[in-house]
Amino acid sequence: MTGIRLQGLRRDFAGFTAVADVDLDVEDGEFLTILGPSGSGKTTLLALIAGLLQPTSGHIVIGGRDVTGSPPQERNIGLVFQSYALFPHMTVEQNVAFPLAVRKWPKARSQQAVGAMLKLMQLDGLGGRRPLQLSGGQQQRVALARALVFQPSILLLDEPLGALDRKLREALQVELKQLQRRVGITTLLVTHDQEEALSMADRVMVLDKGAVQQLDTPQAAYLRPANRFVAEFLGAANVIQLPDGRRGIVRPENVRLMERDAPDSLAGVVQEAIYLGQSMRYYVSLPCGASFICTAPFTGQALKAGDPAAVGWSAADVWPVA
Ligand SMILES: Nc1ncnc2c1ncn2[C@@H]1O[C@H](COP(=O)(O)OP(=O)(O)O)[C@@H](O)[C@H]1O
Ligand SMILES: [Mg+2]
Structure with a gap:
């Protein structure tokens, strides 16, 4: 069971508060979107959960274990960013296998996991290509495959579809939602796109200036916004x-x-x-x-x-x- 609990999580940068005392409970298997304007602290929040940044104060509990001081590799988290950050000199297969090599998986087991993941992501047949020989949507699927191949407990996605054009983005939103349901992995998706936030998640957390404005189902946040900021940010x-x-x-x-x-x-x-x-x-x-x-x-x-x-x-x- 891998829920996430944030308790009074805060991160200051030189007198400026990027994440302001966030409390959050994410259930095992839940799909939560984090929605907020640019600069509202979304990336900082994910970086804290992933262990790429240390909090100024507060606690992070993953699967019942307090990981606040633990390094990223001990948190078993899959990460995908907007810039897919694929290794350009490696093939698709090598990219996806990379986290397994780092974790020293035996070769046979690694090959099997990579093959299964390429299939799940509808990338079969593309394993020998390099990232630049793929479309944006395919590259994003490789990034997702690489984030999921080592069976992480949690998936953190930071505006993963932001660089894609509208039609492809909408298609991938549906795919990602289906994939998340099939794999059943606890997922936090950061976006500044209100439609994306409302359409994909079980619950949506609206951030402004590092503080939680509302944490609710998409429908409740849209129809019963907690304040004027949420009302206006979620649509006209x-x-x-x-x-x-x-x-x-x-x-x-x-x-x-x-x-x-x-x-x-x-x-x-x-x-x-x-x-x-x-x-x-x-x-x-x-x-x-x-x-x-x-x-x-x-x-x-x-x-x-x-x-x-x-x-x-x-x-x-x-x-x-x-
Ligand atoms: N390393 C840093 N040093 C100083 N300020 C930072 C740093 N990282 C982020 N910030 C500031 O924190 C705020 C939140 O940033 P960020 O989490 O990237 O927002 P978002 O992802 O919602 O656009 C911004 O005002 C940003 O300038
Ligand atoms: Mg960001």
């Missing part, structure tokens, strides 16, 4: 003033476009109408200066900039934020 949000003085958010898909004189609607003008294929995104401005984002299925007809419109929503779709 309309922030409105509530009668009790608090603020609330409404997601664009929950804002309805209505007739100008419909009851319980606010009249305005379409500022921008953007065609997105299956849907339209409208920016509707109101006389008071407020502006609403609203998405609606594309039904063949659409409003255009300058058209009169009105917006409305149900109270049930408003979530109060601090």
